[in-house]
Amino acid sequence: MSTKFNEEYFQDFQEDIKFLINSDIRLEILGYLYNSSASIKEIEERTNFSYSSILDNINKLEQRKFIFSIDDKFYLYNKTKLKLTNILYFNKTTNFLRDNSDFLNQSLIDINIDTIKDLSALEGSKLIESNNIDLFKPTEIFQDSLMGFKFLKGIFPYFHPNHYDIISYWIDNDCTVELILPDAVSEAVKNFIKDYLPKSPAIKNKHVKLKPNDSNIQFAFTVSDKCLVLAFYTKNGQFNQNAVITSTNQEAINFGLKLFEEYEKLCGDYVSLDYIIYPDGRGKNY
Template sequence: MCDEKGCISKDIQKQIKFLINSEIRLKILECLFSSSQTIKSIQTQTNLNLSSISINVNDLEKNGFITIKNDVISLTNNCKLLLINIYNLNDTINLIDDNKDFLNTHIVKNYQFRGLSNLSQLKGCKLIESTTYDVFKTTRIIKDLALSSKSSKTIFPYMHPQLIEMLDYWAENDVDVKLILDEKVSHLFRDAIKEYGSLKGNISVKTISRKIEFALAVTENKMFLGLYKDDGKFDYNAVYISEDLEAINWANDVFREYEYMSEDYEVIK
């Protein structure tokens, strides 16, 4: 069992296998994850018989996953950390399985963002796709996101077709806008600003030399993520959106990663 930093030690593999190989142990651990319990309270919550609980509690204590003091059972810190990673892995597997048809036809690379290691945070995202009856559905969603926020942090690999409407809203409502653009899009954006005229507002742009192969925007209460297809073209017809706090935090983390890789902000006027 390996990750990008190397192989997981056999000891860790053994611990994980011990924890997940018993449904009874998993039920006990789930009870203990939120708070310490007695055997009786575990029995009340799980409906397991007392004998099975006692045997498994004893095994968990022997293996250093729990402590018992005055008949109160608590998880060790090591066990809590293992469980958090197991739960995150389960969420990630479910996310990938639910979206495998889409993800298998799109570019998702480790070098794009370290956030791939925290993919479980996107479990609350919803895939929105354009249809033959509403071909501009995703374009409209992105525009609506830009026109309903007090702040916006965006990474764009293309020029949005309704940029002028966005500029009007940002200027009129004094929206705090931070944009990260690749060199080509950055030049196009500046040309559009020249044609637009004097710009009132708080719009800052960073230019990044590397190619951007995804689109991302995060506001105070929403986020969206768009991807390139395997043929190298951006998929304008599908985006992930979410109002879930974990997904918003994930998007903020990705944006910060790209801030560090970009030039200093330039305030656009």
């Protein structure tokens, strides 16, 4: 794609945004027509705008090739739906970047993962930072995200200092957990699970899975059925334990699931953690 084409497209995109956001009526008309066609009368009943205002904006939308009519019914062009999707994505991404600009400017986000580019999914998320009153708030947020869920997926450059309570919770509650960890951390978690299981005879670990990976872990996150918690390295190469982004929105959770799935494909195999205790006390790996 040429630079000229990019510039022209961006200019048109800017003009479309200006044209639409200058009128609530236009946005409501397009929103109403997004899923179904309608007459002016039907739009009037739905939106409570006056007939004359709707007619005026319908004409402007037709002139700008956003909509067309057939037998007094108005429809969106397919390209209009694409424009609206792009504008929504652009606005949501801009909102997230604006709201978290200081944190993001200090963070290393040079990550070759397609999903991480879709920051629009994180609009409305909360940035939790440590402060003089609560130095460990981000760490507590991470710990909370590691317990009380139906499933959990995550990537960590280290493991939480309160690992005993966390891992024992997973085993005792038969949790479904998939983690990508540096080799040494993965080995430590694996050994803890094997040491813990004999305390509960005849328990087999069915649901905790680990993937050792020492390369290119430039962020940490957990995603579960309840929330997403995300943290980054700083630009000087140190992991930032003092700030996390968290969200309970389903769009953010879906973002986390896609992020894990994409990163998972870059790693090796899961290690075997199945370990069952027989009545005579003998243990066996699977």
